[in-house]
Amino acid sequence: MNDIYVLKSGMTKEQMFRLRLINGFSFAPIIADAIIDLSKDFFQNDDSGVCNGQILYLAISDEEGPGKSILDSKHVEVILTLDAPEDMDVYEKLGLSAYRQHILLRITQEARDQNALLTIKDLVKLLKSSYSTIKRDIKHFRERELYVPLRGIVKDIGPSSHKSKIVELYVKGYTSTEIQRSTRHSLQSIERYIKDFSRVSILTQREESIDNIRLIVGISERLVKEYQELFIKYKDGDHKQRVEELIDNVTVYDSPVSFKKNAGMRM
Known part of the structure; x- marks a missing residue:
């Protein structure tokens, strides 16, 4: 039975925008969804700061070695994302524990990507859970x-993040549903x-350069x-066909550098 404290209350900005496109501008739902997806591609790198569902949090720098006190x-x-629309997909299909684990994995990786490392005490505070619960999640x-x-x-733990581990499972032939059950991640x-890997x-x-x-x-x-390491590892091996299928199903636009070069030639 679903936990009564996790409810679909309120509406995200994305959902409000969709309703306004449909009700205010008479767009068909499929057109509204296409506009939302397009806007995500354009604005996903917007450096405007904290968004809905996110918080600013002070975490210990990854430059600090072990043994040093927190103070x-x-x-x-x-910036940590504690609430995202896709989280409800995990909750509804896998339950409350998976919902918490999904968020735990996301925020620890977000911190690492921003040159910081969370502690178990941080997770207890952020996820409002007990120490023993967090330890079980990590296990x-x-x-x-x-x-x-x-x-x-x-x-x-090595250099690999949970994202590359998930992509590797898909390349090896696991379905998205099987990966969802195993990794506590939303299908989205x-x-x-997988799309980013492609x-x-x-x-x-x-x-292209890594920076590009x-x-x-x-x-x-x-x-x-x-x-890139995954691509090099599997592009010519037993899973070559799977990698080729992924690449064939994705379109990538020219890089900013290429665009500038072409623009200069037209002038």
């Missing part, structure tokens, strides 16, 4: 080789990771490198 450690202000992921980047254990998140693969074939790929796809440099 004496350098802190970094990071759940470790058993599935999805390691949580936390302060104190990050050196033991899984599909986004874009990185195409741009890598075009010999980062800007075009809208992901961190660390994740670009992880996806």
Whole structure:
């Protein structure tokens, strides 16, 4: 039975925008959805600060080694996403524990991408859960080789994030539904990771620079490198056909550098 404290109350800006397109401008629902998807592509890298469902949080810098007290450690202000529309997909299909684990994995990776590392105490505070509950969640992921980047254990988990692990499962032939059950992720998140991997693969074939790929796809440099390693690992092996199918189903526009060059030639 669904937990009574997790409810579909309120409406996101995205949902409000969709309703206004349909009711205010008489757009068909399919057209409204297309406009929303297009706007995401254009504005996903908007550097305007904290959005709905996000908070500013002080976390310990990843430059700090173990053994240093929290008070004496350098802190970094990071943006963490505690509430996203896709989270309800996980809750409705997998339950409250999966809902919490999904958010846990996201915010720890977000912190790491912003050069900080959360602690178990941070997770207890942010997720309003007990210490033992968070420890069980971390164990759940470790058993599935999805390691949580936390302060104190990050050196033991290697360079790969949960995103590249999820993409690797898909490349190996697992379905999105199977991956969702195993990793506690929404189908939207899984599909986004796969799409980003496909874009990185195409741009890598075009010999774009890592910086250009980062800007075009809208992901961190660390994740670009992880996806490139996956592409190189599987593009000629047993899963070559799967990788080729992913690349064939995605369109990537020219990079800003290429666009400028072409514009200059037309002049």
